[in-house]
Amino acid sequence: MSRRKWGPRAFFSCLLVVLALTMLTTASANAEGNWRIEGKNISESTTITGQGEGVYAFLVPSRNVELVFQSFAMDEGFLLPNGTSYKVFLFTEGKVYTLSPALEEISSCKVGNLTFKVKGELVLHNGITYELLSPAEGTLLTTTTYSSGTGCPLPKTVPIPGSLVLEDPGGLQSEAVSHLVEQTPGGLFPGHGMLFGTHPMELDGSFSLELTGEHKGQKWSGVG
Amino acid sequence: MRSRLGVLGAAMMAASLIALVLAGSASAKLTGEFTRFAQCPYTNPEVHRCLHSVTTGGTVKLGSKTVTITNPATLQGGYQDVEEGQFSKFFAAKNGETLSKAPQKVPGGLAGLVSCPGISNFILRAACEWTFENGLTGVNSTLELAGSSNDIEINELNLALGEGVTLKMKLKVRLENPLLGSSCYVGTSSKPILWELRSDTTNPPPPNKPITGNPGTITFLEKARVLRLNGVELVDNAWAAPATNGCGGIFSFILDPIVSAASGLPSAAGNNTAILKNTVHTTTSFALNQNDQENP
Numbered sequence: 001m002s003r004r005k006w007g008p009r010a011f012f013s014c015l016l017v018v019l020a021l022t023m024l025t026t027a028s029a030n031a032e033g034n035w036r037i038e039g040k041n042i043s044e045s046t047t048i049t050g051q052g053e054g055v056y057a058f059l060v061p062s063r064n065v066e067l068v069f070q071s072f073a074m075d076e077g078f079l080l081p082n083g084t085s086y087k088v089f090l091f092t093e094g095k096v097y098t099l100s101p102a103l104e105e106i107s108s109c110k111v112g113n114l115t116f117k118v119k120g121e122l123v124l125h126n127g128i129t130y131e132l133l134s135p136a137e138g139t140l141l142t143t144t145t146y147s148s149g150t151g152c153p154l155p156k157t158v159p160i161p162g163s164l165v166l167e168d169p170g171g172l173q174s175e176a177v178s179h180l181v182e183q184t185p186g187g188l189f190p191g192h193g194m195l196f197g198t199h200p201m202e203l204d205g206s207f208s209l210e211l212t213g214e215h216k217g218q219k220w221s222g223v224g
Numbered sequence: 225m226r227s228r229l230g231v232l233g234a235a236m237m238a239a240s241l242i243a244l245v246l247a248g249s250a251s252a253k254l255t256g257e258f259t260r261f262a263q264c265p266y267t268n269p270e271v272h273r274c275l276h277s278v279t280t281g282g283t284v285k286l287g288s289k290t291v292t293i294t295n296p297a298t299l300q301g302g303y304q305d306v307e308e309g310q311f312s313k314f315f316a317a318k319n320g321e322t323l324s325k326a327p328q329k330v331p332g333g334l335a336g337l338v339s340c341p342g343i344s345n346f347i348l349r350a351a352c353e354w355t356f357e358n359g360l361t362g363v364n365s366t367l368e369l370a371g372s373s374n375d376i377e378i379n380e381l382n383l384a385l386g387e388g389v390t391l392k393m394k395l396k397v398r399l400e401n402p403l404l405g406s407s408c409y410v411g412t413s414s415k416p417i418l419w420e421l422r423s424d425t426t427n428p429p430p431p432n433k434p435i436t437g438n439p440g441t442i443t444f445l446e447k448a449r450v451l452r453l454n455g456v457e458l459v460d461n462a463w464a465a466p467a468t469n470g471c472g473g474i475f476s477f478i479l480d481p482i483v484s485a486a487s488g489l490p491s492a493a494g495n496n497t498a499i500l501k502n503t504v505h506t507t508t509s510f511a512l513n514q515n516d517q518e519n520p
Contacts, residue, residue, distance in 0.1 A: 063384070064442040098444045106448035108511070148272065148305050151511035153444070153451035155381040157308045197385030198424070 033083030033122035033129070033224040037215055039175065043081055047213040050074025053180065056091055056205035058114075059099070060196040065154070066097040067111050067144065072207050079211075083224065085120035086136060096146070096154070109152035112145035118164070122172075124224030125188050129173040131181070131222060132192070133164040141194060162195040163187070164203070175219040182206035257445045257452075258507065258515045263317040264302045266509040271302030271315050273508050275378065279326075281501040282457070284367075286397060286410060286465050288488030289330060291365050293500070297326035302509070303378050311392065312380060316373035323393075327364035327400060334361040334401050337486045338479070348475045355403040363401045370396040370416030383453070383504065386423040386439020390458060393419045399471065404479065408471035410489060415466050419498055421458035428462035429494035435459050440504070449511035453504040461497040466490045 034041040052072030059066050070093035077087040094111040098104050118133040118141065135141050139161050146154045165184040166172075172179060183203040187193040194201040211220050254262055264274035277299045284291045301322050303312035316322045330336065340352035355361065369375070377392040395418075396411035411417040423437035440456035467490045472479030484490070 062441075064444070098448060100443075104444075104448070106444065108447070108449055108508075143308075149510055151449045151508050151514060153449060153507055153511075155308075155384050156305055158381065158385065159308065197381070198387040199385065 033124060033222070034081065035079040035083060035085070035122075035220065035222050036175070037211065037218055037220045041081075042079060045081075046079045046211060046215055048074075048077035048079050048085070048087075048209055049212040050077060050087070050089070051208045051210070053206050053208060056203060058194075058196075058201055058203055060199050060201045061099060062199045063196060064099050065106075065196075066099050066103070067094055067114075068097060069094040069114065072205070074207070074209070077209070079220075079222075083122035083222065085131070087116075087118050087120060087133070089116040089118070090114070091116075096152075106152070106154075108147075108150050109154055110147035110150065114142045114144060114160075116142045116164075120166075122222045122224040123165075123188065128167070128171075129222050129224035130184060130188060131166045131172065132188075133166060135161075135163075144196075158197050160194055160196060160201065162201075163192050164194055165192055172222045173224070175221045177217060177219055178208045178210045179220075180206050180208045253519050254512065254515050255519050256515075257450045257505070258512055260505055261300075261507055261512055263300050263319050263321065264509075264512065265315050265318050266302060266512040268302065268315060268509075270304060271509050272305040273312075273380065273506060274300075274302050274512060275504070275506055276300045277456075277502050277504040279500045279502050282499040283497070284328075284365075284499075285497040286365075286487065286489070287491040287496065288486075289332075289336070291328045291330055293326075293328055295326040295328055297367060298324040299376075301373060301376070303380070306380075308381060310379070311377035314373055314376035314378060322373040322376070323367065323369050325366050325368065327366045330363040330365050330399070333363050334403060337363060337399075337483050338403065339482075343478065343482070345475060345478050348472065348478055352403055355401070360402050363399055363404070366398045366400065368396050368398055370394045370411055371413045380506070382422070383456075383506075384442075384451070386437075386456075388424065389420045389422045391419070391421040393421070395419060399468065399483070404471045404483070405473040405476075407473070408468060408476075408479075408483070410468050410487075411466055412469060417465055418463055419460050420462070421460050421498065421500065423456055423458055426459055426461050429492075432461040432494045432497065435461055435497070435499070437499075440502075445505075446507075446511070446515075449514075450505055450507045453502075453506075456502045456504050458500045458502060459498065462493055463496055463498070464491065464493040465496050 056069045069091035073090045091114040096106040096109040117136040119136045120131045123130045123132045142160045144158045165187045166181040167184045168179045260276045261274045279297045282293045300317045302315035306312045343349040382388040382390045394416035396409045399408040423439045425436040437459040438457035440453040443452045467484040471483045
């Protein structure tokens with residue numbers, strides 16, 4: 001009788017141990033992620049640069065606005081050991097559009113440049129490596145500003161909290177001189193994603209990342 | 225002499241011209257969607273933006289009475305640009321009707337507030353019975369601002385995004401019926417009802433539970449110079465309501481306790497609820513002045 005009672009208990013105890021071990025293994029797998037140059041893990045900070053590819057549209061369907069920027073630059077970027085990074089994105093030459101009933105420029109609103117100061121972390125999910133970007137300081141990725149005194153009906157400033165998940169459709173884990181990255185639609189998990197205040201905001205656009213400095217022109221990858 | 229007359233004539237002509245120009249400017253007309261902002265003091269350089277909000281439905285539970293909003297009430301005026309997260313100073317509507325008086329029927333009417341046989345004072349009991357005999361049993365409740373329009377506070381960012389407290393208002397509720405007299409109120413200027421309306425989720429004290437409003441949908445009008453928010457539901461269920469005052473005029477010392485008791489007043493925070501369904505329009509003084517100049 002007592003054996004019967006202990007049978008399920010032992011089974012669930014083992015199951016718990018297995019689950020705990022699995023979680024630890026997953027966590028350690030994430031922690032073991034790293035940037036690689038020519039197949040070797042980096043052991044010190046490496047500089048990286050970004051180039052724009054087309055225009056960048058930040059869409060906020062629930063507020064019926066779209067911010068479109070003509071220019072992108074990443075003047076400052078570092079790949080750091082342990083699969084982390086620090087990057088500064090700058091989006092310039094922005095305009096504001098309505099989404100509905102038609103895509104139409106709100107000429108009375110001039111949107112200021114967007115500066116994102118973010119820290120990155122390689123994340124392995126379903127066998128694919130992504131980079132999760134979150135604010136380097138505080139809770140805001142950036143703040144959008146709109147011209148006042150020009151008839152713009154939008155608030156003067158709108159904070160952009162949240163996070164941003166980048167993916168390389170060609171594979172961030174594959175060695176390449178240049179990685180063309182874009183935002184993973186919807187993020188990876190609930191809670192990921194940029195917010196226009198409290199409203200989901202998606203970035204439509206991609207940019208290429210390359211090593212600079214002493215590693216310029218070399219192949220690199222990120223393995224979560 | 226001739227030259228003096230000439231100078232005088234020229235001065236008079238100039239004065240007439242200036243007067244004409246000023247008159248033209250004064251009679252400038254707003255057009256299209258801008259017309260709804262006619263009462264906004266947009267020529268005041270301190271006013272940067274204008275609000276026109278019409279409450280078309282909803283309910284207000286005050287003590288034990290729940291009033292359904294059937295007559296639209298309009299809140300209008302101007303406000304300033306402020307830094308993120310701050311509340312703007314509000315400016316009264318030009319015609320003084322910052323919050324329009326929109327009477328709403330109190331369910332149960334006078335019978336739900338007063339029982340004539342229960343009134344001990346003979347004169348008041350007679351007045352009460354006369355009121356019922358003449359069928360004057362309907363009671364209206366009207367929201368009024370308690371104090372100045374400048375006491376209204378608006379957070380434009382929260383309004384546009386639908387997060388946090390959007391509108392703070394000090395209010396009093398006027399109860400109208402011949403028996404109750406002309407100054408029967410819940411709340412006074414010195415002890416008002418304080419509403420902190422929001423379109424996200426409230427955090428009231430018990431027994432009320434959190435309720436969630438609606439930030440509405442945005443449409444841009446007039447070449448995107450007017451922002452319309454449709455279906456905005458502003459809510460607050462964390463406010464307190466004081467007892468009635470001034471009901472029955474000189475007999476208020478008798479009627480106030482009766483009406484308060486029948487209405488469940490005073491009512492502590494967590495027992496009252498405001499749910500307001502609105503259509504909100506905002507624009508800028510710049511756009512309104514521009515529209516003025518385009519249509520002299």
